[in-house]
Amino acid sequence: MKKLLFILLLFISVSGSAQSRFTQDIFQLQNIETQTYATKDGVDLKLDIYQPAKDTMQNRPIIIFMHGGGFAGGTRTNPNEVNFAKAAARKGYVAVQISYRLTRKGKSFGCDYKAEGKMETFQLAAEDFMDAVNYMVQQKDTYRIDPSKVIVGGSSAGAEAVLNAVYNERLMFSDVSRYQNFDFAGVFSLAGALVDARYINEENAIPGVxxxxxEDNLVPYGTAPHHWCNRKQPGYIMLDGAKTITEKLKELNTSYMLYSFEGGKHEHSGMPFDYLSEVFDFFNSVFLNEEKLQVEVWK
Known part of the structure; x- marks a missing residue:
C-alpha cells in the first residue's frame, strides 16, 4: 500500500511539473549566448540565445523573435523583447532574439518610397529571419532543440518579415527548398501584416497569435495601404493585417487567437505583458499540443 501511495505521489509530482512547464516560471536563466548567424554586406548578423538553467529536457521548443523599427532602427536588446525572451526561457523554452539588416536606416519607408522597394525590403528581412531560423536548427544538438516545435514572432516591421516568410514564402523566396529542415509550430505577431493573405493555404496555414x-495608422489591421498611402504615391502597396489573416485562418479551420484593440493605433506593436499569461497558455495548448482553438478578444 505504501509503495502504491509513493508511486501515486510520484505520478502527481511529475504530472504537475509537466503541466507547469511552458506556462509557469520554473527555471532560473543560463548565461545569455551571442552568436553570429550570417555575414551580409560586410555586417555580422547576431542573435542572442536565452536558455533555462539546469534543464534536462532533450528536445525543447524554440521561440525566435524579430524586433521592429521600420527596417531602419530597433535592436535585439530592446528591453521589452529581452524581458519576453527571459520570460520564455524561465518557462522552459529556448528563446532567441535576432538582429537583421536595417536596409532603410537613415532612409524613408513611407509613401515616398516606391512599392517595389518596399517589397524588396520585406524579402531581404524575411531572408535574414529564415537564415537565423536555419542557423538555430543546424545547432539543434548543441541547444537541444526540437525542429518540429519552432515558434516564430515579431513586432511591427519584424512581424511583417516573419508573416511574409511564413505565409507568403512564394512571394519572398526564389528557392524555398533551403528552408525545409524544420516545421513552424506557430506565429506570434504584434501589429504585423503581410503582402497577400490569399497565399495562405492548407499547407502553410500555421496557427497564430x-x-x-x-485604427493602426502604419500597419493595417484589416486590408489597406501600408502607411495609408494613396494610389498616386510611389509607396502605395496593399497589405493584409491581423484581421484579414485570421479570417483566412478561420476559413481554413486553423487555430488562432486575435486580440483586437478598439481604436488602438500602432502602440500595440509593443510587447503585451498584461496578456503574456494567456499567450503562453495558447502556445502550450495549440502550438505544442496541437489543440484546436479559435479565440477572438476585443479590448
Whole structure:
C-alpha cells in the first residue's frame, strides 16, 4: 500500500511539473549566448540565445523573435523583447532574439518610397529571419532543440518579415527548398501584416497569435495601404493585417487567437505583458499540443 501511495505521489509530482512547464516560471536563466548567424554586406548578423538553467529536457521548443523599427532602427536588446525572451526561457523554452539588416536606416519607408522597394525590403528581412531560423536548427544538438516545435514572432516591421516568410514564402523566396529542415509550430505577431493573405493555404496555414489596434495608422489591421498611402504615391502597396489573416485562418479551420484593440493605433506593436499569461497558455495548448482553438478578444 505504501509503495502504491509513493508511486501515486510520484505520478502527481511529475504530472504537475509537466503541466507547469511552458506556462509557469520554473527555471532560473543560463548565461545569455551571442552568436553570429550570417555575414551580409560586410555586417555580422547576431542573435542572442536565452536558455533555462539546469534543464534536462532533450528536445525543447524554440521561440525566435524579430524586433521592429521600420527596417531602419530597433535592436535585439530592446528591453521589452529581452524581458519576453527571459520570460520564455524561465518557462522552459529556448528563446532567441535576432538582429537583421536595417536596409532603410537613415532612409524613408513611407509613401515616398516606391512599392517595389518596399517589397524588396520585406524579402531581404524575411531572408535574414529564415537564415537565423536555419542557423538555430543546424545547432539543434548543441541547444537541444526540437525542429518540429519552432515558434516564430515579431513586432511591427519584424512581424511583417516573419508573416511574409511564413505565409507568403512564394512571394519572398526564389528557392524555398533551403528552408525545409524544420516545421513552424506557430506565429506570434504584434501589429504585423503581410503582402497577400490569399497565399495562405492548407499547407502553410500555421496557427497564430495576433495583437493589433483597429485604427493602426502604419500597419493595417484589416486590408489597406501600408502607411495609408494613396494610389498616386510611389509607396502605395496593399497589405493584409491581423484581421484579414485570421479570417483566412478561420476559413481554413486553423487555430488562432486575435486580440483586437478598439481604436488602438500602432502602440500595440509593443510587447503585451498584461496578456503574456494567456499567450503562453495558447502556445502550450495549440502550438505544442496541437489543440484546436479559435479565440477572438476585443479590448
Amino acid at each position: 495576433f495583437f493589433h489596434g483597429t
